[in-house]
Structures are given as structure tokens and as C-alpha cells.
Amino acid sequence: MVGAALFASAAASEVLAATNFNATGPLGHDPTGLAYLRETYNSPRGEAFGNSFAMIIVTELGDKTFFIAALLAMRNSRRAVFAGAALGLWLMTVLSAGIGLVLPTFLPKVYTHYAAVVLFAFFGTRQLYDCLQMVRRGEGQGASDELAEVESSLKEKEFRSRSAVAMQALTLTFLAEWGDRSQIATIALSAAKEAVGVTLGGIAGHSCCTCLAVVGGRVLATRISERAVLGAGGALFLAFAIHGVIVGPEA
Secondary structure, three states: OHHHHHHHHHHHHHHHHHHOEEOOEEOOOOOOOHHHHHHHHOOHHHHHHHHHHHHHHHHHOOOHHHHHHHHHHHHOOHHHHHHHHHHHHHHHHHHHHHHHHHHHHHOOHHHHHHHHHHHHHHHHHHHHHHHHHHHHHOOOOOOOHHHHHHHHHHOOOOOOOHHHHHHHHHHHHHHHHOOOHHHHHHHHHHHHOOHHHHHHHHHHHHHHHHHHHHHHHHHHHHHOOHHHHHHHHHHHHHHHHHHHHHHOOOO
16 A cells, blocks of 8 residues: 555656646746646546546456455555556556557557457456346356356465565456456557557556455455446446547547
8 A cells, every 4th residue: 555655656656756746836927737637637648547447447346366366465565565466457558558559569559449349349248248247147246157157266375475465466456467358458448549548547447446355345346236237337438449449439
């Protein structure tokens, strides 16, 4: 948690320094700073940040990486678990956004844009279908089966030093995230949106989810409705797909 606060403080300092934000507002023309914040939010980077942040929140809560952080934090230093898990997710976010950024240099933007639309439509449709199937069977009201799976895989492992705990959390989280739907969605979003905004939004979203996991994740994990998470994620992915079709590749 301390690491997250320091990271947020450093990031805020860099932003304020870069924009000359002082008592009279950015560049001295906006005393309250509201116009600047509104302009930033409505910019391509701000839009990409918001989309990425929302996507990570709805896909990572109750995901395998969330359970890894939650269960490790039950028996080890929460700070060490947060540091390792968050770093692993940050690295994966930067890697995924980088892949999405490079793709348009090999393919025309129109292809990568509509490929992202297709991926979002596929993920959204698949998650809503799984959600409806759970409703029909009366399943998914409690925690995901992944909770038991992760709990079983960690049952025999004991960690000693904080550095060992952090490294284990980093390794497990990075490997669990590889090929996950949130990684693929980050690649697609970065190919279609402003890559820096996608990266920052992903880092912020992962930081929030990891913080929740290490603070009270075990209790929260047992109360998260799997089908509610699937439904929210599916709706968001479909919204991304519809938005992509409406605005087109040149937006």
C-alpha cells in the first residue's frame, strides 16, 4: 500500500511539473483547474485511460491473479505480496500495450481497429453467454471455481523472507496473466486507442484490484458473484465493440 501511495505521488508530481500546474492553474489560465481536467479527460489519452481502467476492474475482480494475491496475503507480508503482484501486472500491462502499439506499424490501422472490435465483440458475447448459462443452471452466485483451484495450488507452499514472497507473487501473477482475456483485451485496446493512456489506465486498475486483494481479498473473493462479474465484463466489452464501429478507425 505504501508503494502504491509513493507511485501515485510520484506520478502526480510528474504530471503537475509537466503541465506547470500551480496555484493559478495550468499555465496560469485556469484558477480552479477544472477546465484543464475536463480537457484532459475528453482527450484521446483520457478516453483510453478510462476505457482501460474500467476494463481491468471488471475483468480482474474475481480473476485468478486476484485470488493469488488474496491467498498469499493471508499467510505472508501484505506489502511484499502487493509489491510482487502489482509489479508483475504492471510489467504485463506495459508489454501488452507495447504489442498493441507495434501492431499498427505492420498492419494498416483500419485492420487493427476492426480486429479489436471483433475481439471485444467475441469476449463480450462469450461472457454474456456464460453468464446466461449460469443463471439458467442456478450457478455462479458465489465465488469462482478459480478460488478453490488457486487455493489448492498454493496449499503446500510456504514462503519465508519478504523478497521470496514478493518474487513468488510476481512470478505466479505474471504467468497467470499471460494469455488471459485482460491481456488480450489490453493489446486490442492499445492497438485501437492511445497507448500511453491504455498503459496508465491498466496500471491504475491493476493497482486498485491488487490493493483490494491483499487488504481483504479472501473475504471479498467469497462474496463476489461470478456471474455478475461475467455479465458486467461482457456488457463492457460489447460497449467497446459498438463504440469502435460507430467512431471508426480514424477517430
